[in-house]
Each structure stands twice: as structure tokens, then as C-alpha cells.
Amino acid sequence: MxxxxxxxxxxxxxxxxxxxxxxxxxxxxxxxxxxxxxxxxxxxxxxxxxxxxxxxxGHNHPHIKRRMVDQINELPAAAPGAVLPIRATLAEKLVTHTGLERAFLTTGGSEAVENAIKIARLFTGRRKILARRHSYHGATFATLAIGGDARKDPFVADLSPSYHIDDPYPLPPRGDGPSAWLASVQRLVAREGPDTIAAILLEGLTGTNGVQIPPDDFWPGVRQLCDEHRILLIDDEIFSGFGRTGRWFACEHWQVRPDIMVIGKGLTSGYAPLAGVMVNREISEYFVDQTLWCGLTHYAHPVSCAAAVGAVEVLEHDxxxxxxxxxxxxxxxxxxxxxxxxxxxxxxxxxxxxxxxxxxxxxxxxxxxxxxxxxxxxxxxxxxxxxxxxxxxxxxxxxxxxxxxxxxxxxxxxxxxx
Ligand SMILES: Cc1ncc(COP(=O)(O)O)c(C=O)c1O
CATH class of the missing domain: 3.90.1150.10 (Aspartate Aminotransferase, domain 1)
Structure with a gap:
């Protein structure tokens, strides 16, 4: 037949x-x-x-499939507010591997970046988000506006203004001062006014915009700048996270801890849709008494959480x-x-x-x-x-x-x- x-x-x-x-x-x-x-x-x-x-x-891993099937048999659907062992198990694993405090779980990466932006704005009371010119942070209107990727071009008339760090590559010859990338972000912060900037958003290691290795002073310099001005550092590890670069998260190559980390893709190894926003203790505690104006129907879907637990266990075990x-x-x-x-x-x-x-x-x-x-x-x-x-x-x-x-x-x- x-x-x-x-x-x-x-x-x-x-x-x-x-x-x-x-x-x-x-x-x-x-x-x-x-x-x-x-x-x-x-x-x-x-x-x-x-x-x-x-x-x-890796494809077709029996352990990830088993975790998912077990969850389907136990409870395949539950509202975002429900307490489930699989959600708590995943939360603990994410805290262990990122060193951050609390997760907000979404369906896909772009939504996660959007929620990271909302969280940064709610927490700081500021609006602007700075990003690299060679960057991609998602395909929703907010994330297209922030990134520099050419996929924004057909919509550019409808997008909010972007604030881009110049990141020439190959790296220009370095003099005594900061690298061209760091000097650019320093100028941008001074020009826009630190009090107006909620966050600097960087890919852990840039994905489809070229995998450029940043100058050595870039990540530590951005961390210092953020600390000086109480600007949040958001690390988008959607592409580069969960072992892709030979570390759990690419920012570890530069020994920098972000305030917020966005995760996706390798989180479930693609076995189910799930992404998330990890925040540090200060941000986590802020929302104890403040409303978190974020929410999605499929938040922390049980079967996706099971896929994520399974995928992380495989990364650990293998x-x-x-x-x-x-x-x-x-x-x-x-x-x-x-x-x-x-x-x-x-x-x-x-x-x-x-x-x-x-x-x-x-x-x-x-x-x-x-x-x-x-x-x-x-x-x-x-x-x-x-x-x-x-x-x-x-x-x-x-x-x-x-x-x-x-x-x-x-x-x-x-x-x-x-
Ligand atoms: C660095 C980065 N951020 C955000 C996204 C958007 O993720 P999604 O396609 O899951 O919405 C991607 C997707 O390729 C990405 O590579």
C-alpha cells in the first residue's frame, strides 16, 4: 500500500x-x-x-521519553497555579544549574525574553533595553524591536526604537583603553542616561548572528557597568545554554553571573515546548509583595516540565x-x-x-x-x-x-x- x-x-x-x-x-x-x-x-x-x-x-533518548510518558499517565494537563511534583523538581534543577533563585516558565523563547523584559521593567521602573547590533532575541514585536537581526526589517515601521551596542567583527586592534564593544556600551549608557535603562540584554554566545567571540573585557565590563548604575544584566541563553558551548551556560566562559537568565531550546532538548526566565534573589523577593504582571495559559506545562527534567538528567548522567x-x-x-x-x-x-x-x-x-x-x-x-x-x-x-x-x-x- x-x-x-x-x-x-x-x-x-x-x-x-x-x-x-x-x-x-x-x-x-x-x-x-x-x-x-x-x-x-x-x-x-x-x-x-x-x-x-x-x-x-540527542534524538530519541529513552530516558526523556520515559519521563514524558510517566507524566502523561499521571497528569497530562494542569493550570499554571497548580502545584505539581514535576514542576518543583524542575525548579530545583534549574536553580542548581543557573545559580539563580526562581523561574518563570513559558512556552517558547521569544515569550520568555518578553517576560524577562516585563520583569526588568517592573523591578527597575525604567524602560530602555540595550542589546548588541548583531543579536537575535525572538520574533515577537517587542523582541524584534530590541534585537538587531534582519528578520525585523519587514516590520520596522511598527517597532519601538532600539538601542544598539556596536560590536564590529573581526575585532578592531585594541589600544590601551576598553575594547570597541565595551567603549560602545559605555557611550550608549552615558548618552541614554543610566536612570532610563532597565537592562542590558546579551546572548550568552551569539547564535545565528555569527557566533562572534566577544573581547575579553566585554562581559566583565558590562557587569561592572550594570552594577554601577543598578541596570539589570539579562543573559539570553536560549541558543547557547544547556551545554551547547561546553559549559552549562555560555556566560560561565567569562565568569559572569547575570541578574536574569533566559532559557529555552536545550531546556527540553526540543522534546516539548518550554522556555523560561530565571531571576536572582533580589528580583525574586521583590515579587513577594508586588504583583508579577505576567502569565500564560500553558505556563510550565506538566509534560514539558517532565521533558525538561528528563533532558537535564540526561545531560548530567551522560x-x-x-x-x-x-x-x-x-x-x-x-x-x-x-x-x-x-x-x-x-x-x-x-x-x-x-x-x-x-x-x-x-x-x-x-x-x-x-x-x-x-x-x-x-x-x-x-x-x-x-x-x-x-x-x-x-x-x-x-x-x-x-x-x-x-x-x-x-x-x-x-x-x-x-
Ligand atoms: C538567542 C535566542 N533568543 C531567542 C530566541 C527565540 O526563541 P523561540 O524561537 O523559541 O521563540 C532564539 C531562537 O532562535 C534565540 O536563538
Whole structure:
């Protein structure tokens, strides 16, 4: 019996995100395991995007599924105000890993950033939110306005003003004073007036806007500036959190603790929708007697909480954060070695990142290289000239070598003609 043409039905009746519908190239997936997914009639594909930077714990993990099924059997639906063991269990885990005090749990990342903004405004009584020019914090009106990503362009006439830190990359040569990034944020705070600024919002490590490694003085300098002026530091770890960079959260690379942290994606490893806002003790205590004007129907959904507990347990038990650090370092070294490759070297502009959050920039649009990788059963996301290597964190060293070999092969073919 032939099965219906799911691809055609979906193309006819469901929208694909961020694309002209005629240009969508969604493929059917019928299975996934570890660091790969399976496309019928095609085979097993290396997933270097982890299903939109989501599946940190790896595909089809039995422990996460068991946690979810147990919760479905026990209680699959409950109002936000209900006390549930699975919610309390998750809260304790989040406090342990972030070092912060209390969580507000939402469905998706953009909503979480919006709620972080609301919390910062309620707590400080101030309005402005500063962010980096090369940043993405979500696709709602408020979050598009704050970030610098080009996805805001069609709506720009309707958006509130943004306050952007200049973050040139490659980093300009450094003199005796602060780096260009830190000097920019210092100027911006002085120009706007510290008393008007509720928060500075930064991605732990910038995702689709380029994975630029900030100058050493940036995070500590921003922390100091925030402390001096009682501005809140909000760390958006939606992309970079839950082990992606080889630490639980990317801000740990700079030994900085934010006042508010936004989490999502890897929180449940994509097994169910959940994101959240973590706040420090002072903010947590402020809302003991003040109303928290935030709430959503699906707040802390029980099955999503179970997925999150399961995913965090897998990261802990399988030591995937440590694995991301060591396998990431190996993959980085393999790709960086291409600088000396007779065919590819001249076209390789930069390799950067931490853990399994790597960006590889070439001197031309990455589109045809992405197609060559796909022909070798590697799905690799790209933006303009940059490839992103962000596989599930269970990728082994041996698998990293397989992926690197396929990348070398595809790149040699791509650049063979100069
Ligand atoms: C850093 C960052 N913030 C916010 C978001 C928005 O999250 P969501 O797509 O879950 O709304 C994303 C999504 O890619 C992100 O990478």
C-alpha cells in the first residue's frame, strides 16, 4: 500500500517558517537517533542543526521519553497555579544549574525574553533595553524591536526604537583603553542616561548572528557597568545554554553571573515546548509583595516540565556538557586545520565558537557548499557565508571525525575550481 504524499499535503496546507512557501524544501523525517535523523528514500543524515539548535541531549533518548510518558499517565494537563511534583523538581534543577533563585516558565523563547523584559521593567521602573547590533532575541514585536537581526526589517515601521551596542567583527586592534564593544556600551549608557535603562540584554554566545567571540573585557565590563548604575544584566541563553558551548551556560566562559537568565531550546532538548526566565534573589523577593504582571495559559506545562527534567538528567548522567567541550575542541581543531589545506585554505576566513557551537566562515556564499554537504548526507545550516556546526551534544569523537571528513570532501569539491 502506498502511503499518502505527506510532503505535498503539508506543502499545500501548512506554512513553513521564514521562507517563501514556493522555496521551502522541507523533507520528511520518519526516525531519528543520537546525532542523526532519517529521511525516507534517502537515509541517515547528520543533524548539524539539532532541529533548530534544540536537541542537545540527542534524538530519541529513552530516558526523556520515559519521563514524558510517566507524566502523561499521571497528569497530562494542569493550570499554571497548580502545584505539581514535576514542576518543583524542575525548579530545583534549574536553580542548581543557573545559580539563580526562581523561574518563570513559558512556552517558547521569544515569550520568555518578553517576560524577562516585563520583569526588568517592573523591578527597575525604567524602560530602555540595550542589546548588541548583531543579536537575535525572538520574533515577537517587542523582541524584534530590541534585537538587531534582519528578520525585523519587514516590520520596522511598527517597532519601538532600539538601542544598539556596536560590536564590529573581526575585532578592531585594541589600544590601551576598553575594547570597541565595551567603549560602545559605555557611550550608549552615558548618552541614554543610566536612570532610563532597565537592562542590558546579551546572548550568552551569539547564535545565528555569527557566533562572534566577544573581547575579553566585554562581559566583565558590562557587569561592572550594570552594577554601577543598578541596570539589570539579562543573559539570553536560549541558543547557547544547556551545554551547547561546553559549559552549562555560555556566560560561565567569562565568569559572569547575570541578574536574569533566559532559557529555552536545550531546556527540553526540543522534546516539548518550554522556555523560561530565571531571576536572582533580589528580583525574586521583590515579587513577594508586588504583583508579577505576567502569565500564560500553558505556563510550565506538566509534560514539558517532565521533558525538561528528563533532558537535564540526561545531560548530567551522560556528561554531555563535558562531551560537548572535548568533542567540540576536536571538531574545532579539525576544521581550523583546513587553513593549511592547499585547496580550501585560501577560502577559509574564520573558524570560531566554543564547544559544539561552531561557525565556519568562507569567502563566498555558503549555499552551494550546503548542497554538496546534503549530497553527502550532512544537514548543515548556513547564513550568508557562514556554516554553523551545532550537532546534538552526544556526538562522539569518532562521529566528529566522520562529519569533518565529509566537510573536507565537500569543501575540496566546492573550491577545486578556485
Ligand atoms: C538567542 C535566542 N533568543 C531567542 C530566541 C527565540 O526563541 P523561540 O524561537 O523559541 O521563540 C532564539 C531562537 O532562535 C534565540 O536563538
Amino acid at each position: 502506498t502511503h499518502p504524499d505527506w510532503r505535498q499535503i503539508q506543502r499545500d496546507h501548512l506554512f513553513f517558517t521564514w521562507t517563501r512557501q514556493a522555496a521551502s524544501n522541507g523533507w520528511e523525517i520518519d526516525a531519528a537517533e543520537g546525532a542523526r535523523f532519517h529521511v525516507p528514500g534517502r537515509g541517515w543524515i547528520w543533524d548539524l542543526e539539532s532541529q533548530v539548535y534544540n536537541v542537545n541531549a 556528561k554531555l556538557v563535558e562531551n560537548a567541550a572535548s568533542v567540540g575542541q576536536h571538531l574545532f581543531a579539525r576544521v581550523a586545520a583546513l587553513r593549511d589545506d592547499a585547496v580550501i585554505g585560501a577560502h577559509l576566513v574564520d573558524v570560531r565558537g566554543r564547544g559544539l557551537m561552531l561557525a565556519v566562515e568562507f569567502d563566498r556564499a555558503a549555499e552551494s557548499l550546503v548542497a554538496r554537504l546534503w549530497a553527502r548526507n550532512v544537514y548543515c545550516p548556513a547564513r550568508t557565508r557562514t556554516l554553523f556546526l551545532c550537532p546534538p551534544l552526544c556526538l562522539t569523537r569518532h562521529q566528529a571525525d566522520q562529519v569533518a571528513d565529509l566537510l573536507v570532501d565537500a569543501a575540496r569539491e566546492e573550491f577545486a575550481s578556485g
